[in-house]
Amino acid sequence: MRFSQRFKRFEVQSETEITRWINDDIKPIEAGRRTWGFWTFNNYWILINSNISTYLTGSSLIALGLTWWQAIISIVVGNILAAIFVVLNSVPGASYHLGFPVVNRYVWGMYGSQFVILNRILLSLVWYGFQAWVGGECLYLCLLALDPHLEKHIPNHIPESTGMTTAQFVAYILFSLLSLPVIWIHPHKLKKFFYGSSATILIFELALLIWALATMGPSGFGDTISSKSSSVEENSSWLIAYGIISTIGSISAGILNQNDYARFARKPKDAILGQAFSFPLYGISCSVIGILVTAATQNRFGGAIWNPPDIFSTLIANGGARERAAGFFAGVALVVSQIGVNVPGNALSGGFDFAATFPKYINIRRGAYLTALLSVACNPWRLVNTATVFISVLGSYSVFLGPMIGLMISSYFVVHREKINVDDLFVGNKHSVYWYTWGVNWRAIIAWICGVAPSIPGFVASIDTSLTVPIGLTHLYYICFLVGFAISATIFCILHLVFPAKDVVHFVASISSPKLLMAEYQGRWDSDITDDVSKNAYVVDREIS
Structure with missing residues (x-):
């Protein structure tokens, strides 16, 4: 009894009656917290799509064997397709103000949804760790500008095999500490942070591009922008297709859980219009700027330097006070950029999912801090060593996430016809229309496996290059996101048609208009x-009975 009383001290405070399925951060968003308008979503995508990872997209694609113009085609088409998926997958959240974990309850079942949630938690941990390490590189640039002999003043005691020095690890820890106050801010109060950080990033990117072009000199662009493709001509089209899917794959985790942010929209059109144009605009712009800046500085540096911190580190090493000042302010802007992408894109995403998994003890804030803490275990300094590995990792996620996104979109628009029984999403027993079979929708499991399976041989071969698979399976892997999306969505709809969930069919048929609902x-x-208390009592009563 004493133990349970001590444990009770750690329960989250909630105005909503807490059950296994709901707390204040999981319930539908009420009017007071629906604060995201058009410009909030616009600024959100500036942060998510204007960062070092996006900037490096061009280098990743060119490393695969594409020319600069083929890389740009892949970037443009990939971002446009990704924007379509983002908007479609945002509609349930914008319309019913439900987050990603809750939305998947009507797709996978009350317990089945936990599979997708745990998958997204893992992605949040990996991506938070990766982006935090990149942020540490940016902070290292600031420290290097203040002290060009930083490595001497902070002696290295870390083995070379780790790929980092003590000074770099210190910068990573400092960046992680700087991120903590921003994690404290609730999502519906992030507007001011979005405005300030997005303006900083846009000014930096524009200044970087102008500087690179203005100081390019008579030698012009390096061979980054003029070299021929290193791939065989007949393979170029497939590499472009792979580049398109890799571009989508780089943001597929964000597409998957976009309902977590769309639910804060004041009106559905704010989420739809605020993302439809801003997503591809900033994603394409940042990637193209990365290609142009690298090409414009290639002859000066004697080689292509893609990573922005490396550009300014080189300037500091070969310059004077002006270069150090430029490096410091560039580092500050990049630190702001990394906090801007990492906190809303990864820490809060993990917070939402942890809160849905343990609603009695974890809210968004606790979950976000837990994400930041556990991300260290991913060894982020080992995640990315070369551009080719980076893009391979991003592409591989598409194998598993494309089918999941296909299930979510087809479930909402085709199976449920935009008619969702919100009350039953918080009832964990047979009284819920989304209970399916013992809390699991087996149709979703079969459809997801069918969507993933065709791309597995190519996926395995991409990881273990000693394995060879038929060229057709390799090409199938190159377009894994679209193939998985289409197969899973189609089979899911067919299974619901042939083996209908009677409670779901009855509810959908009983509602005349989704807008009225x-x-x-x-x-x-x-x-x-x-x-609200009366409503909570109704949900809890159904949960108990």
């Missing part, structure tokens, strides 16, 4: 405290 639920969640 959305308005009804929104009115209930926007009501006063008395009504």
Whole structure:
């Protein structure tokens, strides 16, 4: 008894009656927290799509054997397709104000959804660690500008095999500490941070491009922008296709859980219009700037330097006070950029998913800090060594995430026809229409496996280059996201048609208009405290009975 009482001290405070399925951070967002307008979503995608990872997209594609113009084609097409998927997958969150973990309950079942949630938690940990390490490189640049002999003043005691020095690890820790205050901010209060950080990033990118072009000199662009493709001509089209899917793969984790942010939209059109144009605009712009800046500085540096911190480190090493000042302010802008992408894109995503998994003890804030803490175990300094490995990792995620996204979109628009029983998403027993079979929708499992399976041989061969698979399976892997998306979505719809979930079919047929249903639920969640308590009691009563 004493132990349980001590453990009770760690329970989260919640105005909503907490069950296994709900707390304040998991329930539908009420009017007071729906603060994201068009410009909030616009600034959000500046942060997510204007960072070093996006900047390096061109280097990753060129390393595969594409020319600069083939890389740009892949970037443009990939970002446009990704924007379409982002908008489609945002509609449930924007309309019903539900987050990613809750949305997947009507797709996979009340317990089955945990598979997707755990998958997204793992991605959050890996990506937070990676982006934090990159942020540490940016902070290292600031320290190097202040002290060009930094490595001497902080002696290295870390083995060379780790790929880092003590000074770099210190910079990583400092960046992680700087991120903690931003993690504390609740998502609906991030607007001011978005405005300040997005403006900083845009100014930096524009200044970097102008500087690179203005100081390029008579030698012009390096061979980065003029060299021929290193691939055989007949393979170029497949490499472009692979580049397109790799571009989508780089943001596929964000596409998967975009409902977590779309649910904060004041109106559905704010999420739709705010993302439809901003997503491809900033993703394409940042990637193209990366190619142009690298090509414009290649002859000066004697080789292609893709990573922005490396550009300014080189300037500091070969320059004077002006170069050190430029390096310091560039480092500050890049640190802001990395915090801007890492906190909302990874820490908060992990926070949402942890809160949905352990709603009694974890809220978004605790979950976000837990994500930051556990990410260290991923050894982020080992995640990326070369551009080719980087793009291979990004592409591989598409094998598993494409089918998941296909299930989510087809489930909402085709199977459920935009009609969702919100109350039943918080009832974990047979009284919920989304209970399916013992809390699991077996149709989703079969459809996901069918979507993943065709790309597995090519995926394995891409990891273990000693293995050879038929060229057809390799090409199938090159377009794994689209293939997996289409197969899983189609089979999922067919299975629901041939083996219908009777409770779901009955509910969908009983509702005449999804817009009226959305308005009804929104009115209930926007009501006063008395009504909210009554509603909570209704959900809890169904949960117990």
